[in-house]
Structures are given as C-alpha cells and as structure tokens.
Ligand SMILES: Cc1cc2nc3c(=O)[nH]c(=O)nc-3n(C[C@H](O)[C@H](O)[C@H](O)COP(=O)(O)OP(=O)(O)OC[C@H]3O[C@@H](n4cnc5c(N)ncnc54)[C@H](O)[C@@H]3O)c2cc1C
Ligand code: SF4
C-alpha cells in the first residue's frame with residue numbers, strides 16, 4: 001500500500017482564504033497547535049479575487065447605519081431563511097473585524113475626515129462596504145497572510161485533503177496529497193475546521209476557479225455532517241459575456257454602487273420594471289429620483305431620496321437580466337449593457353474601479369470609460385453548505401467545524417454583496433475560537449488504518465485503470481448538464497432529468513483513467529475533484545426538486561411564488577448510510593426584539 | 602471562427618525537458634491560459650500549470666511567453682504574432698517542479714524575515730486617521746499580486762543567484778510599503794540595508810517593466826528605500842531632520 005507521512009495537530013484548518021486564515025490565527029493565538037493546508041499557494045484563494053468590499057456597519061459614511069439595519073438588510077436579502085443568530089452576530093461583530101484588520105496593517109480607502117471609507121452595494125440600506133478600490137479581497141487576504149506567517153502555525157501549501165476520517169462519532173483526521181510530488185500525508189487532529197469555499201466549478205458559466213469543487217461540503221457529508229440550504233445558489237447578475245473565453249468572469253457590483261446602470265438593446269433602463277413588491281418602498285420609482293441619489297452619494301452627502309433599482313438584491317437583478325435576454329432585448333452576445341461611461345468621469349472610473357478598467361481593456365478590448373460593458377448572470381456563490389452551530393461553527397459531527405462559504409446559515413436564500421468578506425472574518429474567528437476551546441477537553445484520536453488504506457487505494461485507482469474516460473471530458477459534460485438543468489430557472493422536469501443524469505455520471509466518475517506521473521498532475525487532481533462536484537451537484541439538485549416555491553437564489557418557473565410553509569423550514573441533506581436523505585427542520589424562533597426589526601422593514 | 606495556432610510549450614521536470622509542439626484551433630478573444638487549458642483537455646491532461654482567477658488578480662499563472670515574463674491569463678493570443686509558434690515556458694529564476702510550474706517557496710521564506718506591521722498607538726477617540734493621499738502612496742505597493750515576475754526578471758537573482766543576499770524587487774516593494782505606512786512604528790532600515798541587500802539593486806528597472814500591476818517598483822519603492830538608507834547611515838543631518846519631521 002502507498003506510503004504516507006503522519007502529522008499530529010490539535011487543530012487542522014483546511015483552506016486558506018479569509019475564513020481559514022482568520023480561523024488559524026485565532027486557534028493559534030488561543031494556544032492550539034495548529035496547521036493550515038490549502039490546494040493552491042498561500043494568498044491565492046478565492047478571497048483574493050473579491051472586489052467590491054466587506055460589509056460592516058461602521059457608520060463612517062452614513063451615521064444613520066447600525067448593526068440593527070445591517071441585520072435587517074441581511075434577513076430581508078436572505079428572505080428570512082437566515083439563521084437569525086448568525087445574522088445578528090455577523091452584524092454586531094463585523095465592524096470590529098474590519099478595525100482589527102486595520103490594526104494588522106490593512107489600508108482601506110478613506111473618508112475625507114480620515115476614517116475607513118464605505119461604499120454602496122445591492123440590498124444595503126446605507127453605504128456600508130469597507131473597500132480598497134475594487135481589490136478588497138487582495139487587501140484582506142494579504143493582511144491575514146502577513147499576520148499568519150508570524151504566528152505559530154504550520155503552513156502546507158498545494159496540499160489537498162481527499163478524505164476525512166471519523167473515530168466513533170468524533171472527527172479524527174484527514175488524508176492529503178501534495179501536488180508537487182503526489183505524496184500522501186495523514187493529519188491526525190482533534191479538531192478540523194473546513195474553510196474550503198464554494199461549489200461553482202460544477203457550472204459552465206461561473207466566476208469560480210478550479211478550487212471551487214465543493215470539497216468541504218462533500219467531505220463533511222461523507223463523515224455524516226448535515227448540509228443545509230443547498231438549493232440556494234447565487235447567480236451574480238454581472239459576469240462578462242464576451243469574448244467567450246472570459247464568459248463568467250466577474251464584474252463587481254461596485255460598478256452599480258458607483259452609479260452604473262443597466263440597459264437593454266433598446267436603450268431602456270429596464271430595472272424599474274422589475275421592482276418586487278417587498279422592496280417597493282426602498283427603491284426609487286423614477287429615473288430622476290435614482291439619479292439624484294447617485295449625485296448626492298457621489299458628493300459625499302447623505303442620501304435624501306431612495307436608491308436606484310440597479311441596487312436591488314442579486315437574485316432580483318439576475319432574473320431581470322435573464323428575462324430581458326429571453327424577451328429578445330439582449331446585447332449582441334446574449335447579455336445586457338452595463339453603463340458607467342456616461343455616468344462618471346474617466347478619472348473617477350479609473351480611480352474607483354481600477355481593476356475593472358484594466359480587466360476590460362486587456363481581456364475584451366473595451367474601454368469602460370467610453371463604452372458600456374456587456375454583462376450577464378454567472379454562477380457565483382453557494383449560500384448552502386455545512387450546517388453549523390451559530391456560536392461555535394461546530395457541525396453535527398463532533399470536532400468538525402466549518403466557516404466561510406463552505407458553511408450555511410448566515411445568508412439564507414440569498415447573500416448580499418459584501419456580506420461574504422465580513423462573514424469570513426466574523427465566523428472564521430469564531431470557528432478558530434470554537435475549535436481551540438473544543439480541543440482543550442478532547443483526547444487525541446487516530447484515524448483507522450484500514451480506512452486510510454481504502455482512501456489511498458481510491459485515490460490511486462485511476463492510474464492503474466486503462467481505457468476509462470478522460471476527467472476533462474466528463475467535467476465539461478457535467479458543467480453543461482448542471483448549467484442547463486439546474487441553472488437560474490428550474491422546473492420539476494428539468495431537475496428530475498438532472499438527477500437521472502447524475503446517476504449516469506456516478507459510475508463514469510468512478511471509472512476515470514489518468515495518464516502521467518503523480519507529480520503535479522492536473523488530470524489526476526480533477527479526477528478526485530469530480531467526486532466532490534458530483535456529491536454537491538446531487539445535494540443541490542435533490543434539494544431544488546423538493547423546494548416547490550421560488551425564493552432568493554432558487555427560482556422554480558412551475559412554482560413562481562413564495563410559499564408560507566416553506567418559510568418556516570430549512571432543508572437539510574443528511575447522510576443515511578451513504579444515501580442522501582432530505583429533512584425539513586423547523587426554523588428556531590426569532591426573539592421578539594429582532595423580529596420587530598425585521599417587521600419594521 | 603477559429604484559426605490554427607502553433608504552440609511550443611515547455612514539458613519537463615527537475616531532470617530536464619524541452620519544448621513540445623502543439624497545433625490547435627483557437628477562438629476569438631482567447632488568452633494564453635485558455636490555450637494551455639485546451640491542451641490539457643484535449644492533448645496532455647497531465648500538463649502542469651498554476652492558475653486561479655483568470656483575471657490578473659491572484660498572480661498564479663506567471664510564465665515566459667515568447668520569452669517575456671507575463672501572466673498567461675492576461676495575454677491575449679491576438680496580441681502575439683501568429684506567423685511563428687508561440688512559446689510558453691516557466692519562469693526560470695526558481696527551481697523547476699514540472700512543466701510550467703516552479704518552486705517559489707523561497708519567496709515565502711523571505712517574507713517571513715520581514716518584521717510584521719507594528720501599529721502606532723490609536724488616537725484618543727479610538728480611531729486611526731489616515732487621509733487618502735497618504736493611503737495612495739502605500740496602496741500602490743499593496744496592489745502587488747505576488748506573481749513574482751519581477752523576482753524572475755531581476756538579474757541579481759536570475760543571473761547572479763544572490764538569493765542569500767538580496768530579497769528581490771517584490772520584497773523591496775513590501776519593505777517600502779511598511780516603511781511608508783502612515784500607521785507603522787517599526788524601523789526596518791537596518792534590514793533593508795543589510796539582510797535585504799537594497800545595495801545590490803543597480804536600478805536597471807527590468808522589474809518595473811514586467812510588473813502586471815504597473816507598480817513603479819524602482820522609482821517609487823527602491824530608490825526611496827536607498828535614499829532612506831543613505832540618510833540613516835551616511836547623513837546624520839538629514840537623519841535628524843527626518844526625526845523631527847516624523848518619519
Ligand atoms: C470574483 C469574485 C469576486 C467576489 N467579490 C466579493 C466582494 O466584493 N465582497 C464579498 O463579500 N464577497 C465577494 N466574493 C465572494 C467571496 O470572495 C468568497 O465567498 C469568499 O472569498 C470565500 O472565502 P472562503 O475563505 O470561504 O474560501 P476561499 O477564499 O475560496 O478559500 C478556500 C480555500 O480552501 C482551499 N481548499 C478547497 N478545497 C480544499 C481541499 N480539498 N483541501 C485543501 N484545501 C482546500 C482552497 O485552496 C482555498 O485556500 C467574490 C467572489 C468572487 C469569485
Ligand atoms: S531595478 Fe533593481 S530590483 Fe529591479 S530588476 Fe533591476 S536590479 Fe533588480
């Protein structure tokens with residue numbers, strides 16, 4: 001049997017985006033012997049790509065803001081399916097987490113009186129996003145990375161977890177392979193924190209990188225942890241649509257926050273026709289009002305009128321764009337137009353949105369200070385994931401924690417832009433603390449040797465097998481299938497078809513062949529990632545089929561309305577002897593004072 | 602529709618390697634990274650390369666394209682001459698792992714040797730004030746995506762192999778950022794002069810030319826660092842002046 005190198009830690013953090021780095025810093029600060037592993041190099045995780053900002057009610061740009069308003073906006077955006085306790089902790093603690101970054105060296109954009117500047121984003125009542133031009137994620141990850149390297153944390157780069165092990169009902173360890181040479185390592189750890197991010201790589205048009213194969217969700221489920229809210233997948237309204245090779249690449253919502261407007265092929269500013277009943281009171285009803293709002297905000301004043309409909313929540317805007325394109329009013333390449341050129345000066349655009357300017361110039365040969373961008377929805381963010389306890393981030397498996405995009409609960413049916421970066425900081429820290437606290441009374445566990453042997457054999461089988469399919473071909477087909485049948489608009493028939501297709505993918509993924517050696521072999525990596533993609537795709541499709549209503553990121557054209565009964569429950573995907581079972585769990589009752597906040601809306 | 606291009610992609614490992622020819626059809630707007638992915642999907646599934654963002658933000662996909670250090674994801678195929686084969690090779694200053702992937706761990710070791718950001722005390726109202734014009738200066742350096750193209754290009758590292766004596770342009774940028782950070786209280790000038798070896802740089806500006814973030818590495822980071830070192834260690838009067846002027 002293949003060899004492996006054993007390691008022993010108190011806390012193993014899987015993933016080095018914002019959530020994993022913040023968790024590792026906290027666990028180590030609290031005295032736990034901590035290791036962090038990641039698929040890529042340090043500093044390259046998804047968090048580095050985040051553009052627009054991190055939401056925190058610091059009240060620097062508009063003193064009317066408060067954690068209560070942030071809480072309300074988050075619950076409203078999530079269509080009340082959020083775990084209220086998480087939404088509360090998030091809104092209360094986010095400002096401290098941003099100030100803490102400043103203390104660690106982050107340099108955010110500033111207000112005229114020298115404080116951290118905040119910008120507007122969809123679904124947020126007030127300007128709330130701490131940002132650095134449009135490279136906020138880079139600022140956050142670099143600050144955390146530079147903090148981490150001076151902490152007692154062992155860092156294992158380009159090291160991928162393929163299996164988790166449980167001893168009895170407790171987490172025991174993880175098997176990894178190192179990309180560089182294809183060698184295996186066994187991490188025995190008393191606590192494991194999943195911070196592996198999202199699942200978007202199962203879709204064809206996506207803003208997500210190769211890392212987003214849903215490993216954390218799949219690993220958690222494999223050891224019996226519950227997944228929750230898997231049907232809620234966010235399609236960001238503005239991905240690039242042209243040239244084809246960059247289709248899906250993200251255009252930050254900051255463009256709309258800075259005054260950008262959406263138009264169809266007739267030049268109509270169409271978002272006014274798509275304002276949902278529940279948001280009627282929050283949004284400008286005329287172009288004049290919307291424009292006044294932008295003028296006031298740009299001038300650094302407090303807005304006295306309502307914000308433009310382009311700043312509605314992402315689910316609403318993505319569906320509106322989808323409808324315009326379907327109605328034949330799309331742009332030449334199947335999107336709509338996003339115009340900032342006629343709204344702000346070239347200098348302002350270059351200063352506030354430098355990387356967008358750069359990206360369009362380089363990749364699409366478009367000067368966004370002169371021309372509109374062509375945009376369309378792109379698969380972006382998983383609201384669902386591992387079900388955790390809101391205070392400690394422990395999953396339903398003892399010693400297994402999850403934070404960041406891999407965890408469920410904070411965002412409910414739809415995430416507000418900017419709430420992810422603050423999520424990582426708030427719940428990354430809480431997971432690190434939860435795990436450090438847990439390991440104090442947990443005894444050391446060792447993964448079962450025969451389970452490890454089985455895992456090793458599973459990882460290596462595709463080298464010995466001849467004549468199996470090429471993982472790239474299978475991946476492409478999976479992406480096409482998921483995009484077509486489990487995309488923005490879903491129906492009973494499509495979802496059933498997708499399930500039948502997933503049944504066919506199952507044996508194919510088990511029978512892949514790879515060529516070459518174990519050293520830095522991307523075909524082999526993909527063969528293993530596909531196992532996770534399949535698990536996540538199935539959980540998502542099953543949950544989407546079951547939820548017969550439309551809400552947030554989940555739209556059923558056969559059930560276009562909200563359903564009161566579905567409002568009372570979250571949907572959990574359980575592992576019953578290796579079979580996925582759905583269960584509806586009644587939402588914990590919300591305390592009166594918070595309920596009142598939501599109802600005031 | 603698509604036209605056919607000829608590619609020469611480096612294939613090999615620690616023990617050596619060579620350029621391999623690929624001929625494939627490309628579509629409008631493709632970047633070099635798309636072509637490498639197409640080769641993986643259709644010809645050589647084990648072709649090793651790094652990437653994450655495909656939008657010039659993560660600094661993973663550095664390579665030498667037609668001999669020029671570049672990001673594969675930000676180099677459009679139609680920006681390259683198509684009448685001859687396009688070569689794609691790994692960045693050469695670091696040890697080879699496989700194909701387009703090199704071992705850049707040295708950079709991470711260097712970073713650890715730079716003392717962490719050390720904050721000044723807060724204002725009595727519990728805040729730090731910093732104005733945008735002050736932020737601008739360091740934000741230029743904080744744009745660095747750690748692609749290490751500058752490290753790859755710098756002849757002090759590349760040709761003279763001074764990895765033990767010179768931190769390289771990337772970390773000059775980082776040191777300059779810390780030195781000019783309005784809220785930082787630590788003094789790293791001795792490190793800049795000695796361990797980091799700022800004196801090795803002879804301002805050829807090759808690093809600045811390849812930086813995809815257009816950071817003015819030499820003019821804005823290295824030269825000011827050299828000046829500060831000169832003030833600190835060779836010019837007592839200017840040093841005194843700086844003490845009174847507060848940094
Ligand atoms: C282009 C883009 C722009 C965005 N802009 C914003 C924004 O402006 N504001 C905002 O709030 N949010 C934004 N988001 C969303 C936000 O960036 C992500 O949700 C967030 O960064 C996720 O952080 P994370 O720490 O959960 O995971 P990530 O940062 O994705 O990190 C995941 C880590 O897990 C590792 N990993 C995964 N699987 C394994 C495995 N099997 N073994 C070992 N390691 C593993 C990866 O290598 C990586 O290190 C944006 C996202 C994208 C893609
Ligand atoms: S300017 Fe200095 S750091 Fe840059 S390449 Fe030349 S010698 Fe190296």
Ligand code: SF4
Pocket residue numbers: 660744745746747748749750751752770771774811812813814815816818
């Ligand atoms: S300074 Fe520029 S070239 Fe050097 S690593 Fe940073 S981004 Fe890359």
Ligand code: FES
Pocket residue numbers: 651652653654655656657658659660661662663672673674675
């Ligand atoms: S893939 Fe991120 S910079 Fe090229």
